[in-house]
Amino acid sequence: MLPSTEPPSRKTKRARNGDGKFFVTFPYPYVNGRLHLGHSFSLSKCEFAVGYQRLLGKKCLFPFGFHATGMPIKACADKLAREMEEYGCPPVFPEDDAGDEVSKMPPATRHEALLKSKAKGKKSKAAAKTVAAKYQWQIMQSLGLSDAEIAKFA
Template identity: 65%
Template sequence: MSSAPKERKRVGEILELEREIQKRWEETKAFEEESPLEEKPPKFMTTFPFPYMNGRLHLGHTFTLAKCDFAVGYYRLKGRKCLFPFAFHCTGMPIKACADKLNREMLMYGNPPNFSEGNDVEEIVEENGSVNENELDDITRDKAKGKKSKAVAKTVAAKFQWQIMESLGLTNEEIAKFSSAEHWLTYFPEKCE
């Protein structure tokens, strides 16, 4: 005899309880707070460095977010007025810079690019004198900076933006679409849901 129907029944009960509690929170505005102008009652505010939507979210985002969420819950129980502003966004230069790098790589190496083993970043800059070295920041190596363990763990062994996108499991056809900054705004946010 299988216990699957019994387990699903329990999950259903938990989900129903969750809906009831969330409705109660919505009605009582349990998580809405106005910032008082006076010094009393005591206040607590935390923020979260919102994930920039130029990649997929990962467990590290949840871990950091949970710290803020727990702190707000704790201080709210202690009677403080707690503010926790939070949002996702998709604006700014990181997306534009990545799109520009993909455009440059397709211009220099074709679509899909053929990165030959012999080409190094310095050779590329010499051959294409118009390429701005500041724009090659993800490709070039900065030997003056030491390697930190967290940075090393996050680093993909790729020196081109195209290779970084491949490491996310994207096909060549999909990667080419990312040469438009607008495509970034529609692709990754839906992966966040």
């Protein structure tokens, strides 16, 4: 759709009458992972859309992080506190005996099993974001935080 050719004063009057409104929001990223280029790409799409709609004479509202409550962060802090109560600080987690069966196989069999698992085709983006950690403490260690820093979050 091309912008209209009517003078800017008419566009402004039309927008003030309530004919042209545009609303977009973008949630701020939570602290459960590192920021990456995908965050800025998504934000730039919202910002571009708002700018374009303003050029069309619409009244625009762009509240950044309007709907976030912080509950995921609180839940992670509570989970850390439970882990510290149960396993100590820094925690000593029990070993998982039912862990990775592939690593227990002989090298030749392991290679065949790995080739078969590749045929299932894991999504590369999902695989890159997946952390093999079971506990919240381990997830935070994978982000590069020291044990002393992690304890402060609980």
